[in-house]
Amino acid sequence: MYFIVQQFLSLIKLLHSDHSDDKIAWAFVLGFFSAVAPLSSLQGVLLVVIALIFRFQFGAFLLSWLLFSIFLMPFLGLLHSLGSSILGVEALRGVYTAMQKSDLLSLTRFNNTIVMGGFWAALLLSPLIKSTKVYYFLKSTIFVKVYDLYGKYGQA
């Protein structure tokens, strides 16, 4: 719990510092992908490992994972429809069969409609998330204002 709080505070600090915008943006993109990939799948594990090993802001990653998981809940039906359409493409049937036969790729659980739909949604929306810089939105939220207030009182 302490770790999460610490990460959250450091995130606010980082947002306030107007520094490493790119890394924070990438962390948000990673978080979005994690939100649509089950943790028990191959890509779910890989995303966490990438977030740990590469220098992304881990707090931003966790926060975006949480927020997107909540945000996507009403859209699961939509993701299911999207995934169904993609998995229903006859031309790709051979590819899918080969993927399911593969021990490694079958671990991605790509044949699940929500996993497939979520993956494509994340892929399509990630440039948008990165370019619109969601963190600017967060910067204007109450979290940073609270931090500012804390900083002033702290200096006084």
Place this chain on the structure above:
Amino acid sequence: MENMDKPESTPKPKKSKSKSVVRWEALTVFALVVSLAMIYVVFLLEFHLKWIAENTAFESIGTEVNIGSIDIDFSEPSIFIDRIQMTNPDKPEENSIEIGKIKLTFAYAPLLKGSFISDETSVLGIKFHTKRSSPGRVLPKDQRVLILKDPSRAKVHDALRGKFKASAFSDLADLFKKDKRAEIKKQYKEKLASLKVSEEIEKQTKAIKDKAKSIEDGVSSSEVKGLLAEVKNFKFEAGSTKDSLDSAAKALALVEKLKSKRKEIKNEVNSLQSEISSLKQQVKSAPIQFLKDSNMLKASLDPSQMSPNKISEEILSEYFSIQLSQVDRVTSSLKKQALGDKAKYVDPANLPKSSGDSKPTKNQMSLEKEKERIFKKYGKNVVFYKPAVFPKYWFKKIIINSKSSAGQDLGDVSGLITDFSASPELLKNPMVVKINGSVPKQGIGSFTIDSTIDHRKIDDQSEKISIEVTDYLVKGLELFEGSDEWIKIVKSNSSTVLDVFLKNDEINLELKQTLKTPSYEVFAEDKNVESLMKRLQNSGSDLNLSLKASGDIKKPKLKISSNIGDLILSIVKDELKSQASALVSKGLAKLSGAAADKLNPYLKEIDVASLKADDLDKIFDKEIEQGLQKLKQKDQTKDLKDKLMKKLFKKF
């Protein structure tokens, strides 16, 4: 000044240290974790597995299990387990079974899917009842029973026991219990005192008493006494002829009366005696009936109500319910094993589909809605290719081979177990177990296990188990354990044949056990019952026990039969007969005595020493002879008198 004019050198802004894209410290931690995992696998995994296996086994069966060592060969994936010892719960200083070595090969690929598949497993060097270096830990019996007891089945077993709770022995014990015995004795006394041993006897006694009374009334002792006195004291009165004649006529009338009374008495006594002997005969031939009529025999002890099978059921129900519960435990654990790896997630695609063009029913519609709801929440798994599904574990072939060589006491055990798996529904063939062997040094002549466990269809399962064990030594077998009595087989050579066929919840079981000339140890709170039970010892015959169970496993129809029922019944009958006979003799003695008492005063008066009619007859004859003799003398005197009188008349 120059120096002053010189602009102050401004400090160079600190060049921010550029950080690498990769978090090396995280990688270091990751490498450390991997290294620790490798150290664990290489150095600690085997010990950990050994510890887990030993503890799990102890917690499962309640007796200490020791494993010598576990070695894992990762190059040719195989596991070697050395010296597995299972403590004998009854004798912690020895093992019930010891397995020399188990070697099993496994495949890596299924492990990735969380499945352990062994192509071949070899079990070598099986020994029984070997000595342990130190006594093993054993949980107390009640706790062990709780571990082994399936709580859901416990009720069934309790019900089985409850069904047969009452026993002939406890009833017999009741009969002999001190307070009961005193009460019964009191009853006996009362009954005997009043000659009311039974209603029948009471009636007969009353009749006899009445007859005796009628004899007494009919021929009052004073009257007879008077008659006899008159006869005895009859003296010829040589008075007037008329008087003499009257006197003689009176004497003759008295004698006639006496003769008639003698006949009457003789008849009465004969009748009385024949009735007594008939009663004696009747009671002697049916003492059980006698006890029953006199309400001294409990219904449960009435041999006419006691069938050998019923006795066998009462005595062996506990024993067989334990046997049955063991069979049930084995089969239910087999079922659990088979269903243990049931998929937690049910693919909505596998849910029942609505039928073709027909209008969907309300239920089908709601089912479709439910499916759609699940899809939208969890997604739908589209199947492009049906991958090989691996069971949690699958031992394709287990070879058991344990041949003894000269000087060793391993015994011969060989067998083959095929398709032992947690998910039989994924396999083509049912699990088959075929094991046979003989371990004579451990007191097992031979044994054969032949089983087919078919759990391939979840809704249609069957287990067929046949076990035959011959010439094995049974020691301290608790055959019957009641609240106040128990019967134990101290030692016997036994043979058992068990055939079980279970289809879903329907059981068909037959268990036959023969105990050859068993030696018994019996105990009963009541020493009379104990001495009675000890007579089993002298029966000297083999004990055959048989159980048949059929129907629903939760409420099976049981049929218990055994020759122990016949043995017990004959012992109980003998005991009751002797009890009854003693009682009857006593009763009849008193009855006869009472009748004699009634007659004696009268009989004594006429100098009759006993009740015997013949003696009485003789005495009467003698008495009457004497009287007649006197009468003859009287007649001779009369003749002489007449002659004299005629002569006198002629003279006149």
